Amino acid sequence: MMTIKAWPIGALLVLAGCTDLHNTPDLESIVISSFQSQEPESCRSSDVPLDPSRVQAFFQRASKIDSRTLHDRYEWAPCYLEGSLKYNGQVCMWQVRAGATGVVQCPSAEQYFTCEECSDLFAKPGD
Numbered sequence: 111m112m113t114i115k116a117w118p119i120g121a122l123l124v125l126a127g128c129t130d131l132h133n134t135p136d137l138e139s140i141v142i143s144s145f146q147s148q149e150p151e152s153c154r155s156s157d158v159p160l161d162p163s164r165v166q167a168f169f170q171r172a173s174k175i176d177s178r179t180l181h182d183r184y185e186w187a188p189c190y191l192e193g194s195l196k197y198n199g200q201v202c203m204w205q206v207r208a209g210a211t212g213v214v215q216c217p218s219a220e221q222y223f224t225c226e227e228c229s230d231l232f233a234k235p236g237d
């Protein structure tokens with residue numbers, strides 16, 4: 111069973127809006143470029159044990175939310191995987207954080223995601 115750690119909430123740009131369950135996005139060419147951590151002693155790569163197929167599953171299962179909802183209701187984990195993908199035909203950058211939140215940054219927009227049903231994607235071998 112996965113344990114989600116509580117992390118301090120970071121500052122985010124606050125935009126008006128509410129949760130929006132989206133249609134399944136068209137995702138292609140998912141590449142993982144790096145792992146980043148602002149707290150390497152407590153938030154490690156093993157906290158985000160995703161491969162490209164799990165990144166795709168994360169974004170397909172996730173709900174699209176606005177930045178205010180992300181800020182107010184979800185923990186912002188200090189470590190994440192990042193990379194590039196093709197999202198609905200656009201080349202975009204993405205991040206998936208240890209707390210099961212993510213972002214897709216495209217030239218035209220930045221979209222935020224959270225996944226309530228993704229604990230299996232973050233499970234470590236033997237959990």
